Amino acid sequence: MPIGLYVHLPFCRVHCTYCPFAVSTDIRLQDRYTGALLAEVDARSDGDRVVDSIFFGGGTPSRTSRENLARIVARLRERFAIDDDAEFSLEANPEDVTDDAVAFWRALGVNRLSIGVQSFHDDELRPLGRVHGRVQALEAVRIAAASGIRTSLDLILGLPRQTEASFLETLETAITTGAGHVSLYMLDLEEGTALVRQIEGGRVSLPDDDLVASLYTAAIDRFAEAGFAQYEISNFARPGQECRHNLRYWRREQYLAFGIGAHSFVGDRRFANTRDIHQYIAGEREPVFAEVLGEGEVRRETIFLELRQAAGIHYDDVVRLCGEEGIEWMERGLIDGWLRRVGNRVAFTPSGFLLSNDYISRLF
Numbered sequence: 001m002p003i004g005l006y007v008h009l010p011f012c013r014v015h016c017t018y019c020p021f022a023v024s025t026d027i028r029l030q031d032r033y034t035g036a037l038l039a040e041v042d043a044r045s046d047g048d049r050v051v052d053s054i055f056f057g058g059g060t061p062s063r064t065s066r067e068n069l070a071r072i073v074a075r076l077r078e079r080f081a082i083d084d085d086a087e088f089s090l091e092a093n094p095e096d097v098t099d100d101a102v103a104f105w106r107a108l109g110v111n112r113l114s115i116g117v118q119s120f121h122d123d124e125l126r127p128l129g130r131v132h133g134r135v136q137a138l139e140a141v142r143i144a145a146a147s148g149i150r151t152s153l154d155l156i157l158g159l160p161r162q163t164e165a166s167f168l169e170t171l172e173t174a175i176t177t178g179a180g181h182v183s184l185y186m187l188d189l190e191e192g193t194a195l196v197r198q199i200e201g202g203r204v205s206l207p208d209d210d211l212v213a214s215l216y217t218a219a220i221d222r223f224a225e226a227g228f229a230q231y232e233i234s235n236f237a238r239p240g241q242e243c244r245h246n247l248r249y250w251r252r253e254q255y256l257a258f259g260i261g262a263h264s265f266v267g268d269r270r271f272a273n274t275r276d277i278h279q280y281i282a283g284e285r286e287p288v289f290a291e292v293l294g295e296g297e298v299r300r301e302t303i304f305l306e307l308r309q310a311a312g313i314h315y316d317d318v319v320r321l322c323g324e325e326g327i328e329w330m331e332r333g334l335i336d337g338w339l340r341r342v343g344n345r346v347a348f349t350p351s352g353f354l355l356s357n358d359y360i361s362r363l364f
């Protein structure tokens with residue numbers, strides 16, 4: 001079976017107030033970081049693994065220098081058998097997207113750009129600490145779409161200062177940009193982030209939960225009308241524009257991941273690298289986390305990942321994995337309206353997606 005490759009490029013101009021990812025604002029480290037990353041690629045590759053998806057995520061991969069991106073791509077091509085039609089995604093922030101940059105990334109083999117727009121409103125972007133504003137975001141998406149590269153936008157719902165009108169305007173703008181894919185995430189409040197401290201200190205307030213819930217279901221309807229099918233809880237695509245690499249995560253397919261904080265899934269083992277960039281540069285390769293899932297955990301994970309997808313899970317699989325309790329659970333969900341039937345499968349309804357973790361936890 002082909003595998004996927006994830007490369008974590010952690011450098012960002014600023015550390016956004018809501019961001020819990022493994023990032024560094026010290027761009028002077030990038031050459032040494034790239035050297036350590038190449039050493040990790042050498043150590044983990046085993047010859048001829050066939051690769052059908054690559055994802056450069058971060059951090060802000062578009063902030064990594066062209067020289068270093070080229071070094072990494074060359075090493076991956078040396079060490080793995082990369083399919084000619086492999087999907088190759090790169091995350092970019094709007095301020096980095098120029099005609100010239102897109103041409104360079106395409107020449108490297110990148111064929112899908114994921115742009116971190118988050119919102120098209122300056123007064124929502126500012127509290128997040130984002131570097132870009134509406135004008136730059138529009139220009140970035142215009143450049144990407146005009147170049148013909150597959151383009152995806154990231155948006156966030158539930159932002160400080162976001163209103164019904166502002167969110168719906170962001171949504172309409174995203175739909176009309178020419179992008180073929182949109183990821184719509186709920187704002188995730190992670191302990192320890194600057195945004196959480198601002199909220200706790202009363203300096204920032206968030207939109208009401210009921211409003212956020214109704215905007216999420218409205219977005220699903222609007223995307224559908226505009227020809228974007230929901231294929232996962234947070235992901236919407238025009239036909240053929242689904243992200244193959246992300247589907248791999250939800251289908252429990254294998255991937256190797258390189259760089260700080262990167263999580264791999266190989267054989268039946270999951271493991272993660274250190275998040276400490278200095279340790280990583282010094283050659284630390286010992287996983288900070290490793291596990292082989294037992295039968296019960298595989299069962300739970302399979303159900304959880306399949307139900308994240310709009311295609312849901314086969315009725316027989318719920319019965320096989322959960323027995324009688326699974327049947328009762330599906331019947332309750334269909335009666336109460338948080339599940340729907342899709343042929344011989346069951347899937348969450350839009351309102352079911354909003355509380356999917358709670359509903360799934362009732363199964364175990």
Ligand code: SF4
Binds near residue numbers: 060
């Ligand atoms: S640009 Fe992205 S990865 Fe970097 S700090 Fe901001 S949210 Fe985090």
